Amino acid sequence: MSRHARTVVYQAGTEVFGDETAITGYSNVVSGVIKLLKVLEDGRQQVVGLKFAPDFMGRLFATDNRLSAEAASLVRLCHVPRAVLESLLPQSRPLERRLMAETLRELDEAREWMVTLGQKSASERVASFLYLIGVHLCPQSSQAPGTIAYELPLTRRDIADFLGLSIETVSRQLTELRRLEIIAIRNKRQITIPDIGRLRGRCG
Amino acid sequence: MSRHARTVVYQAGTEVFGDETAITGYSNVVSGVIKLLKVLEDGRQQVVGLKFAPDFMGRLFATDNRLSAEAASLVRLCHVPRAVLESLLPQSRPLERRLMAETLRELDEAREWMVTLGQKSASERVASFLYLIGVHLCPQSSQAPGTIAYELPLTRRDIADFLGLSIETVSRQLTELRRLEIIAIRNKRQITIPDIGRLRGRCG
DNA sequence: CGAGACATTGAATTGCCTCAAGATTAGTGG
């Protein structure tokens, strides 16, 4: 498989693939963050998922994409053409299992986020978002309960579209979390979380 | 496989399986509607999916459920013990594919609903819900644009928990749709939709 | 017929949004 794999780079803000376009292949995220989004006819848009390294992107047995994908930050992908992966599939049970496991994980994440969108307040949503990013960008945070820090891979607009809130509400909630010293922010994007447990406690 | 399958019946409101319990097997919905739900510690709950006949329920390679399931109406299930299906899997490529396809469909539905929860107004959500139920309970509605009618399988509370709204808001929006003669309601549960296209137009 | 669950309606409140004005940051060219 690796013989046919190619590394592809996307600048922040560029489209990786469009809704209802043909599926060209399958990719692994090597670095950076990709947002998956769905848009309504009138322009409202919802970020329905985020992809971090080393997530897998693709869709077996389908020919068309059901959503669009955009690089949130600078992204490097390892891309395999559709035909290659599909020709390998019949021979490789483990590969098929890995794809199934990845899909189930995506489903879990989507449903988890449905709870956030349907039930949580603005402040709980923003806390849940910061926690989610922390878990993905600082995997060690799950065990060691110390300080973590990261650079936000999303703009305020992206965050708002992910959380189903307005930009202004996101900004106000971030300010409030900073006032409470649950987070610190430098240069809009640099987030420090001194106590991940305290943040977790505000996720609802 | 059919040798080991058993039909199981659940009364409306009873639990089919609980969150974080062991997976006992796999089932097909024969009739009725099942709601999948996630609850927060403080009791808020979100319906994260609905299962109609002939949907499949189960989770490969996992030992525990990640959510709970409850019969919304009287439900009949065709249940296969875990060990049976998993022993059949290595022999049956088509079965494995069917499970993968079902999981991908669930993922699509979840993401579609994220858009509803994140972006739509109360009136659009209620319209989207009535449309969704119509499509599932009256499959012919997709082609023929005539009148459709069905019995709502969910209580107002269930609907509210699915839509991320309060019961009262759901009720008010139903009343408004009735006033506009987009739907008719008899006995709280009997819904008639004279023109599914008009309803579709209010889904956002 | 009466009790209890479920649903509707109304009135008041509130959380988030919209609109509008500044502040901050990054990038550009003199």
Added chain:
DNA sequence: CCACTAATCTTGAGGCAATTCAATGTCTCG
């Protein structure tokens, strides 16, 4: 190095959609 601009973000004021609280209405079933 320092304006200058454009983009992004923050903050404030006011409005509105959805919630909460409370009361009334409707259906089901003993």
